[in-house]
Amino acid sequence: VSFREDGAASLDWVASYLERVRDLPVLAQVEPGELRERLPQAPPDRAEPFTDVLRDLDELLLPAATHWQSPRFFAYFANTGSEPGILAELLAAGLNQVGILWRTSPVLQELEELTLDWLAQLLGLPAGLHGHLEDTASTGTMTALAAARQAKPGARVVVCSEHAHSSVDKACRLLELETRAAPADEAFRLRPDALDLSGACAVVATIGTTSTSSIDPVPAIADACEREGVWLHVDAAYAGSAAVCPELRDAFAGWERADSIVVNPHKWLLTPMGCSAFWTRRPDDLRAVFSLVPEFLRVSEEVASLSEYSSALGRQFRALKLWAVLRCYGREGVQARIREAIRLAALFEGLVRDDPGWEVVAPRPFSLVCFRRDGTDEENEALLERVNASGEIFISHTKLNGRYVLRLAVGNARTTEDDVRFAWEVLRREAARAPA
Ligand SMILES: Cc1ncc(COP(=O)(O)O)c(C=O)c1O
Numbered sequence: 001v002s003f004r005e006d007g008a009a010s011l012d013w014v015a016s017y018l019e020r021v022r023d024l025p026v027l028a029q030v031e032p033g034e035l036r037e038r039l040p041q042a043p044p045d046r047a048e049p050f051t052d053v054l055r056d057l058d059e060l061l062l063p064a065a066t067h068w069q070s071p072r073f074f075a076y077f078a079n080t081g082s083e084p085g086i087l088a089e090l091l092a093a094g095l096n097q098v099g100i101l102w103r104t105s106p107v108l109q110e111l112e113e114l115t116l117d118w119l120a121q122l123l124g125l126p127a128g129l130h131g132h133l134e135d136t137a138s139t140g141t142m143t144a145l146a147a148a149r150q151a152k153p154g155a156r157v158v159v160c161s162e163h164a165h166s167s168v169d170k171a172c173r174l175l176e177l178e179t180r181a182a183p184a185d186e187a188f189r190l191r192p193d194a195l196d197l198s199g200a201c202a203v204v205a206t207i208g209t210t211s212t213s214s215i216d217p218v219p220a221i222a223d224a225c226e227r228e229g230v231w232l233h234v235d236a237a238y239a240g241s242a243a244v245c246p247e248l249r250d251a252f253a254g255w256e257r258a259d260s261i262v263v264n265p266h267k268w269l270l271t272p273m274g275c276s277a278f279w280t281r282r283p284d285d286l287r288a289v290f291s292l293v294p295e296f297l298r299v300s301e302e303v304a305s306l307s308e309y310s311s312a313l314g315r316q317f318r319a320l321k322l323w324a325v326l327r328c329y330g331r332e333g334v335q336a337r338i339r340e341a342i343r344l345a346a347l348f349e350g351l352v353r354d355d356p357g358w359e360v361v362a363p364r365p366f367s368l369v370c371f372r373r374d375g376t377d378e379e380n381e382a383l384l385e386r387v388n389a390s391g392e393i394f395i396s397h398t399k400l401n402g403r404y405v406l407r408l409a410v411g412n413a414r415t416t417e418d419d420v421r422f423a424w425e426v427l428r429r430e431a432a433r434a435p436a
Contacts (some may be wrong), residue, residue, distance in 0.1 A: 006163035078411030080266035084328035099315035130283035137237035138167035148202035148231030150331025161190035208239025218254030
């Protein structure tokens, strides 16, 4: 069978998958190790046809997939691998570019720079920022903190709120820095009056925290960072995409003063997994940490390679999928998806609020609703387990002020009002059912 035939069959597989994914159990209904056991324990000696791969994808692999593409996926921060993004992934694999130097792939480097510039414009960021793509926000935050550490020798503390993402702690562990958690206020925002910058090389402020999507007061934090000469890193991994909507820009006040910013197009900007945007206004500080040009990589052209601004040498062609998304949706298309997710989250929040047996437990600036059922932590946890075990929807949880809290995040572009009402019905049905 030819590449063309297998290719057509694969594309057809993806198209039908997307058509039926709403009806598949959202959370994989398998036990740990079950898939491993069902697969051959040794690789084949003889070549097998690609059609066998597709068959096993259906019969063996699919049951072990948790369906992030499902419109009924409401856990963590829901995302979307959109059609233009999916196709661009295929094209990028076809080209198989390796960006170690500008000359090894001018298209990779220049499209990445241009696309990051486009995205900065869409999000209302200032002109002239240096942008590049990382695989994840975790890597981006580590990149920022490595530069901050180098820029302020001797200062070993990174300040962030207790609600900052765990990737800050992880980066600090790897970089031998120390995290100092600043207290948060009643709306889960970092309290700038309690900011202690002694010995600090960086502050990580979050716009859209992981637990509640709360917004740290970036302008006040930026004032303090400027006074003390401390690097300000803004983590807007989830919420940053919402800045494409002018009516939401207040949430992003001050982020233009950051030394570095991360936003994940693979969260709320329709781009398949593995696309995190990073901007800095201090590219020389990144280069001071990451540029290392051995003899075999010396070239005559005077172009700094993007690999001089982060830890990977061989860089993937990630920009193609983001560029395709920005072109095929346009500013208006992206705005429409963000607004609809927020509308649906507001609708869900209203359903929870109007029911006396339930409580909304955090402000909702974007598309994440934090709520709980009246009752104990154990009852709420058991409710989450029952709901997720049903396979009908998938939600996640957090702890706020020591209490167990349910989280419903709208972020899949295929989610409709019916899906959100369905989620509420499943929650109410399972809440009414006494645990076994
Ligand atoms: C605020 C925030 N920062 C960082 C991350 C980490 O993102 P990534 O998985 O791209 O490393 C997340 C993930 O949800 C997040 O919510």
